[in-house]
Amino acid sequence: DTAVSQTPKYLVTQMGNDKSIKCEQNLGHDTMYWYKQDSKKFLKIMFSYNNKELIINETVPNRFSPKSPDKAHLNLHINSLELGDSAVYFCASSQGSGSRGIDTQYFGPGTRLTVL
Amino acid sequence: QKEVEQDPGPLSVPEGAIVSLNCTYSNSAFQYFMWYRQYSRKGPELLMYTYSSGNKEDGRFTAQVDKSSKYISLFIRDSQPSDSATYLCAITSGTYKYIFGTGTRLKVLA
Numbered sequence A: 001d002t003a004v005s006q007t008p009k010y011l012v013t014q015m016g017n018d019k020s021i022k023c024e025q026n027l028g029h030d031t032m033y034w035y036k037q038d039s040k041k042f043l044k045i046m047f048s049y050n051n052k053e054l055i056i057n058e059t060v061p062n063r064f065s066p067k068s069p070d071k072a073h074l075n076l077h078i079n080s081l082e083l084g085d086s087a088v089y090f091c092a093s094s095q096g097s098g099s100r101g102i103d104t105q106y107f108g109p110g111t112r113l114t115v116l
Numbered sequence B: 001q002k003e004v005e006q007d008p009g010p011l012s013v014p015e016g017a018i019v020s021l022n023c024t025y026s027n028s029a030f031q032y033f034m035w036y037r038q039y040s041r042k043g044p045e046l047l048m049y050t051y052s053s054g055n056k057e058d059g060r061f062t063a064q065v066d067k068s069s070k071y072i073s074l075f076i077r078d079s080q081p082s083d084s085a086t087y088l089c090a091i092t093s094g095t096y097k098y099i100f101g102t103g104t105r106l107k108v109l110a
Helices: none
Strands: A004-007 A010-013 A019-025 A031-037 A043-050 A053-057 A064-070 A073-078 A087-094 A111-115 B004-006 B011-014 B019-025 B032-038 B045-051 B054-058 B061-066 B071-076 B085-092 B104-109
Touching (some): A004 A087, A031 A073, A043 A073, B004 B085, B011 B019, B019 B104, B045 B061
Parallel strands (some): A010 A111
Antiparallel strands (some): A031 A087, B004 B019, B054 B061, B085 B104
16 A cells, blocks of 8 residues: 555656646645655755645745645646756655644655656 | 755765764754655655654664754664665754755665
8 A cells, every 4th residue: 555656657758848746645644745856865845735725835936836636635737847847756745733743744756857 | 054964975884884874953943853764766764753852762773863062863773785775864843844954875785
């Protein structure tokens, strides 16, 4: 049973295209996240949703638009892809509201995006 | 100054060695300190976490936090080739936002 899953695993596309990455969690968590990990392994948060509401929106170009149709899904749509968007994108989830103490984040396997 | 600093390595050690991985952070508001392990082409997985200062031990792994010097450490005893991975420290004040270090790549040689 995969806790946090992402599709696709690999995505190769041309500059200027629009693409989407999907994420699903079956942990019953309230909060989901998108992270970007660059070639130097630096992992930086992009967005977070709690119960389908946006709660974290870091300084990310508005070409990136997250969408949460329900608590178990958080998709990431990217318009007009640029070379600098090449990275590994990780989805994560946590229990969120109602959790006591640390709100452990569980990560998906990542989507490796290459923009040519 | 970055909020979390971590030496990227790579760090190569022989099997059985004691490994010390470290991070420094700048904001004293952070209270939770975590270590994630990331194998090649996989997502990060939580190894252990500590709250406030002190030590926490889990098998061969010990996490240590010194809030006075804003320094966090992860020690791995009797390191094994299966420990070869990138280790990322992460900090949070207890909100949803985690701040990660850049990760230290560790290679344990058989």
